[in-house]
Amino acid sequence: MLKDHAKLMQAIAASGEIIGRKKLQKMIYIAKKVTFPFQERFQFHFYGPYSEELTLRVEELCNMGFLDEVKEKKGGYYQYRYTLTDNGKEFLSLNEVEMPYLEDCLTDMNGQNARFLELVSTVLYFDNLEKDEVIEKVFTLKKKQNYTMDEIIQAYQYIEELQTKVKQN
């Protein structure tokens, strides 16, 4: 019961603090694609894979008092920081979900910037396409982000590293 909430809390606990809703979305999407059993469904939106279920679940956790959301103004927009509250930690201690090696992957992802994670998640979204088609998708759909070929290569390498990390463990 409330397992999906617990999984999400575990992801945030494992990451310590996640700064930015976009980053949170991309981290969970990438973790799900790599192997972890998150249930939230993602669709492609203007800015890449996005899950309305995930947004709602985060709102629920904030309303429950299990997640702390700090809103801060940054330039022309707001940015949100997420951490687990003490009540959240207590709930999680009683409802822990077995997800081995999640912490390792999420800590790694949390160290990357949102722009790079956006690229990684976009590449993963099109993993059913040939590599040259994926590159074309990145260049056309993410025109405004001006990703370079080098960054795309790094994204592929990063996906491989994450997958190896999960397999090795």
Added chain:
Amino acid sequence: MHYSEQKLTEEKVFKDPVHRYVHVRDQVIWDLIGTKEFQRLRRIKQLGTTFLTFHGAEHSRFNHSLGVYEIIRRIVDDVFDDRPKWNKEDRLLSLCAGLLHDLGHGPFSHSFEKVFDLDHEHFTQEIILGNTEVNDVLTKVEPDFPKRVAEVIGKTSANKIVISLISSQIDADRMDYLQRDAYFTGVSYGQFDMERILRVMRPHEDQVVIKQTGMHAVEDYIMSRYQMYWQVYFHPVTRSAEVILTKILHRVKELYQKGYQFKQEPTHFTAFFENTLTLEDYLKLDESILFYYFQVWQDEADEILSDLCLRFVNRNLFKYVEFDPAKEYKKLAELSTLFEKAGINPDYYLVVDSSSDLPYDFYRPGEEEERLPIHLLMKSGEIRELSRESEIVDAISGKRRTDHKLYFPEDMLKDDKTKKNIKKQIRMLLDMRS
């Protein structure tokens, strides 16, 4: 004349309770409507289990798909035609994508997809790109036309204007379902001035924007979304039916995996259980098939499966209490133990249902480029996000209300023939009158 430009000798019209008439002149559209994959949508209800709460809600995805097509037809033929930033060559692409956007939906897709980890959007792509009648029609337009339509529906096309007609925070899909669902459920919310909104929509760079003068009509539309969510889509009785339906599917899957001998083999489900699903298997399933199984499973020896099917078919739904997970999660664990002691399997009969289980989305102003918000085109030519201009929208798109309920079979808990004392304890915990 090329197939893409062929018109019917006489315009066809479908009578429609929401838009009065749905007009079809294009041969391509007429042919798509006639395909077996599109006709299948007649056998899938738009609102799933809502008919058990609002008896009028028997309308199908077929009705809705025609409605979305008609709204797009009015936009591209009457509003956008001859506008400087609109490419007339996108007309047929927009119409086809609107008509076919829900093609991959299965029966009671919300529960079904959850249990079998499926995604109707994936099947929409498969139907459009696979060996189907729909694909045959689209390919006649141009060999890459199916791919272009699929990319618009999947929101992965570079043509963002066409995407935003079908899928954005103010799109033909929502404008149709809000009005249609309000009409068929009989509720009075869900009304807004669509004609006005259509008139003030403008293609602008890579999105459709709304002229500032149309802001109040859009406010009504946003309010309508808000009201419909709480009053119709998230109705607690509908959610109860959904909970039972989901549990039926879980139970049948569990039984199959344990090697249970069904009196009536669940042939239509085998591919779902064994992960060998093909498009052909998927398309064979519709609501009439599901109801057939719910009927025959009532006679199964497995008491849980039989009971849940009886409940669903005869509308003997679970009761509910408000549940606050933050304060009551320990109580939930206690209840779960007591249910087990009472011989009632908590996995099937004690269910928490949260608002995030049904993500009909609310309007969001868009933070950090998460999703594209609704933009107003100001007189100065500047683009402004809606909630910054509208106090009403700002008020309802701020801190969100969330909701959790705990569902259980009241009749079982009141049946004191067995485990009387334990059931009494459960009733006290649930604040039920004994």
